[in-house]
Amino acid sequence: GQNIDQPTEMTATEGAIVQINCTYQTSGFNGLFWYQQHAGEAPTFLSYNVLDGLEEKGRFSSFLSRSKGYSYLLLKELQMKDSASYLCAVKGQAGTALIFGKGTTLSVSS
């Protein structure tokens, strides 16, 4: 079967660093995506990993280990505006649609 797991909720304070983990089991693998979704809004693309390793983009970084079926999203220098749901999504077999996890709701407090 296909399964994507991520924590339901996380809390952190402004200026801190938070790591959101995602584990997956899918038929085939053609990339892992992270999306940010603010309440009442559409998901927006954050990052994409298809090879093992770390991809850095400003305050956000994403890591992938294909052998472990594991990824994380690292958010540095947290700001209040980072309070949102973070969705892990996997593209399984080529040509198929993204499969999304249930999302991790991050609350950043001052």
Added chain:
Amino acid sequence: EAGVAQSPRYKIIEKRQSVAFWCNPISGHATLYWYQQILGQGPKLLIQFQNNGVVDDSQLPKDRFSAERLKGVDSTLKIQPAKLEDSAVYLCASSPDGEFYGYTFGSGTRLTVV
């Protein structure tokens, strides 16, 4: 470039009524997706189109849901008759050809069935 357009933004209907949602993808994007997102959950794929052909509709409840993409551009998703459990946000997304592109989502239609 213009984003993915969806309408209406909100819709409230009674159970057993019908409803239709419209989506206009980004120009040139061959692939169009409809996802259902129930409150507190991640998006769940309903149907995937490649141009005007269906690639995957395995999770579309075909006894009540239907979708079409005429001329490989705009798409409509219809529910008839609606059930209470259909209350959700219906997201349309599009992507260019190729495996290495993320999706661009529309703002979604929030459906409440009462």
